[in-house]
Amino acid sequence: MAAETVIQVRDLVKQYGDFTALGGISFDVHHGEILGLLGPNGAGKSTTMKILTSFISANSGSVQVDGIDLFANPLAVRERLGYLPESTPLYDDMIVYDYLEYVGEMRGFSRTECKKRIADVTRTVGIADRVGSVIGTLSKGLRQRVGLAQALLHNPKILILDEPTGGLDPNQIVEIRKLIRELGKNHTIILSTHILPEVRQTCDRIVIVHKGKVVADGTADELEGKVGDRTHHLVVGVVRGAADSDAVAAVLAALPGVRTVTHQHASDHPTPHDTWEIVAERDMRAEVFQTATDQAWSLVELRRKHLDLEGIFQQLTQEG
Numbered sequence: 001m002a003a004e005t006v007i008q009v010r011d012l013v014k015q016y017g018d019f020t021a022l023g024g025i026s027f028d029v030h031h032g033e034i035l036g037l038l039g040p041n042g043a044g045k046s047t048t049m050k051i052l053t054s055f056i057s058a059n060s061g062s063v064q065v066d067g068i069d070l071f072a073n074p075l076a077v078r079e080r081l082g083y084l085p086e087s088t089p090l091y092d093d094m095i096v097y098d099y100l101e102y103v104g105e106m107r108g109f110s111r112t113e114c115k116k117r118i119a120d121v122t123r124t125v126g127i128a129d130r131v132g133s134v135i136g137t138l139s140k141g142l143r144q145r146v147g148l149a150q151a152l153l154h155n156p157k158i159l160i161l162d163e164p165t166g167g168l169d170p171n172q173i174v175e176i177r178k179l180i181r182e183l184g185k186n187h188t189i190i191l192s193t194h195i196l197p198e199v200r201q202t203c204d205r206i207v208i209v210h211k212g213k214v215v216a217d218g219t220a221d222e223l224e225g226k227v228g229d230r231t232h233h234l235v236v237g238v239v240r241g242a243a244d245s246d247a248v249a250a251v252l253a254a255l256p257g258v259r260t261v262t263h264q265h266a267s268d269h270p271t272p273h274d275t276w277e278i279v280a281e282r283d284m285r286a287e288v289f290q291t292a293t294d295q296a297w298s299l300v301e302l303r304r305k306h307l308d309l310e311g312i313f314q315q316l317t318q319e320g
Contacts, residue, residue: 003030006158006188007052012061014047014212021047023212024061029158034184036203037192038313044212045192046086049162052190053083066157082151082187086162088143092136096127096146099135103150121149125179141172148179152187159189165198177202196313208316215316223312231259234278236288237301245274251295252288257281273300 007029014022022044029035037045050056052063054074063070065077091099097118104114122128125145130138135146144164151159164180165173180202183189191203199206200220208216208223216223238248245263253261257280264275278284285302292299 003033005029006031006066007190008062008064009048009052010062012048012051012063013059014044014051014056015059020212022051022058022061025209025212025214027207027214027217029188029190031188032184033205034180034189034191034203036199036206037190037209038196038199038206039194039209041194043194043209045194045209046162047212048209049083049085049160049190049192053081053160054078055083079154080157082154082156082159084144084147084151084159084161084164086166088147090135090143090146092134094135095131096122096133096135096138096149097131099146100131100149100153103153107154109154117153117155118149121152124152124183125149126175139172140167141169141175144168144172144176145179148183152183157188159183159187161189161191163193164191165193165195208313210316216312232280232283233305234280234283234285234288235301235303235305236276236278236292237273237299238276238292239273239298239300242298243295248274248295248297249276251291252276252278255280255284255287255291257284257287275301277305 005028009028010026012022012025013020025044025048027035037048039045047056051058052065052070054070054077058071066080068076068080070077094102100118100122101114104117109117118131119128122131125148127142127145127149130142135143138146148161148164151161161180165176168176177198180189180191184204191198193199205219206216206223207214236252249261249263252258258278259281260279262277264277278288283304285304289299289302292302
C-alpha cells in the first residue's frame, strides 16, 4: 500500500527580477517521512521552505498540503504546519514560558489549553527545566529547542525545519538530530540542509536541489545506485617499488573507457603498496587485472569503490 502523500509540489517557479531562484521544482512528501532537502548554499532550499509556509509567494506552480491548495487557502495550510526558520525568531528579553504563551495566544489557545501545551512541548524538546529562563541567556542549542517548541505548540501534522543545526557545536548537533528523529515518529518533517551527514543520519529520503531544480530524489542507497551506474570507481593497488608509479598511471589512463586516474600518495594512504583510483565508464576490473598481468605488476588490491553520499552530491551539483 502506497504511503499517503501529505505535500505535493508541482512545477514551482520563483523569480526575483531576472534571477530564477526556483526553475520548476516538483516533489512529494509522504506521511510519517523525514525528507531531506539537500543542496549547496543558494540552491533554492530556503526559497522552497518559505513558499511552502506561505511566507513568500511563487510565480507559478502548485502546492497541495494535506489536500489543501496552499495558494487558495494559506491560513488552513498554516494550521497544519510548524515552521522553524533558519534564523529562529525569538525575543531575547522574554522568559521562555512568556514567549511560548504569547505564541499560544496568537494561535487562539485559551490560558488553560496554552498551559497544557507549553508543558507538553517543553518536555518533548527537553527544556522543561528552562521555562523560567530569559531567552537571551540560553545557549544556541537551547534557543533552537525553544524555536522547536514554538513550532510544535499547536501540534502540527507537518514540521518544516530550515537548517535546524546551523551554528551549533558538535554535541548540540548530535542532540538536535536525535530530537528530530524522535519528532519524526509523530510528525511528517521536511528538513533543509547543505550538510551531508545530516541527511544520512536523520532523513528517510533525500531531494537534492541545484540551481533551482531537483536533480535527484530517493533514499541514500537508491541515489548511490543511480549515480554509481553512471561511472565506476575502481581502486588499484600495486606493491610499492615493484613498478614505476608514473608508468602505471600512464598505462591505466590509456585503457579504453578510463576517464581519470588519480595516484593516492603514500602520505595520504599509509600502506605497503601504491594506490590509484580509476574513474571509468564501466566496470573494468577484468581489463585492469589482465593489464596488471601483462605488465608483471605485483597487484595486491583491485576492487570497486562504492560512491558515498558526498560523491553523489559532488557529481550531481558540479558546475557545467
